[in-house]
Amino acid sequence: MEQIGIDRLTGIIAFARAASLGSYSAAARSLSISPSAVSKSVQRLEERLGVRLFARTTRSLTLTPEGRDLHDRALKLLHDAEELEQVAVAARGEPSGILKVTVSVPIGVHLIAPNLARFRESYPRLAVDLRVSDGFADLIQEGIDVAIRVTGTEDSRLIARKLAPNRVGVFASPGYLEKRGRPERIEDIEGHECVNVRLQSSGQLIRWPFRVGKRVVEILPTAGLVLENTDAAAAALVGGAGIGLSPTYIAAPFVARGELVPLLVDHWVERNHITALWSESRKGNPNVRAFVAFLRELFPDPAPWDAIAGVT
Incomplete structure (x- = not known):
């Protein structure tokens, strides 16, 4: 029986990953190789097998019937190889x-x-x-x-x-608070300049959660500054842009240096x-x-x- 070659096995791995993730670029990132390397490996596999595995469009990869059958078999092969590797790693101990x-x-x-x-x-x-x-x-x-x-x-x-816990709270710089005053109630936030973050995954602005008694309420303040990165938002707060929401692990170093002040701490929640x-x-x-x-x-x-x- 002909033994499977390394090049053919590489093609199976590239094909399985591209089929699971839906694109050559995503497969390339997960395998730490270039998209062209993934594409060439799949093309060589198709040539050896004599079948088309993907119906390609400019935006996506769709498995052909032959591709779906091979994908199921490839996943089983790779799962077995993964189990073999884990057994060997566990036996090594160190x-x-x-x-x-x-x-x-x-x-x-x-x-x-x-x-x-x-x-x-x-x-x-x-x-x-x-x-x-x-x-x-x-x-x-x-x-x-x-x-x-x-x-x-x-x-x-x-x-x-x-x-x-992933705790989040609101912060502002000492300079901003000196000019605009310190909010004492959640309702006071609307009278301040606010900095908010837009989630890259959904495009939605983050709603700010606060604990009120036994309930958690969420507000969406009017924001004069919107960013798509929590670090950029924290930097803007340090620069005096207003009041903003931040995870404590991001804000803590700024608080320790006196660059940010925690606000409304009694209302903070775990998200x-x-x-x-x-x-x-x-x-x-x-x-x-x-x-x-x-x-x-x-x-x-x-x-x-x-x-x-x-x-x-």
Whole structure:
């Protein structure tokens, strides 16, 4: 029987990833290669098999009937290979190789990336491939070891561990408050200049949540300044642009330096949790175990950035 070649296996991997993610560019990002490399691998696979796997348009890839059949078989093949790899990794015992982590931009920039040097000092044989993006990666399809998200999960294939509350509150610079005064009630916010953030995923402005008694109310203040990035919004607040909503882990360093002042702290709320996720297949993976243990140290209870930002 003819043995499968490396080039053919590469084509199967590229095809399976492109079919699962819906485009060559998305498959290329997940495989850390160029879109043209993905396209050429798929074309060579089609030539060997003598069938068209995709009905291509300028905007998307659609599987042909032959492509759907091969995709199902390819996913089973890759799942079996993944299980084989995880068995070998678990048997090795010591963290080594490459750990793939995906994390949202603000958490990645403020909490994870600054501490990776310390993690690698403990595990010098383990390289970290940190993917910082606000998109939601499919851990299983894209071979991600650990995801860190501001949410939980309803995916039964994934294990979830809550790391810390995602607390949000309102802040302003001392200079702005000196000119405009300090809001003492939630209703006072409408009399101030406000800075808000537009979600890139939906295009919607963020509604500001506040706890009133046992209820959580949300307001959408009139904003004179709208940005699409939480770090940019915090920088605008430091510059005196007005009052704005921010996660405590972003605002805390500015509060510590006296550049931002927490406001209406008694009404702050927890908006979901910062959560670590990994697949069942990686439960015994020493790389994942080491990183999750590191995350538990990185996210103590109570979180230090909450105390700095004003949460008591």
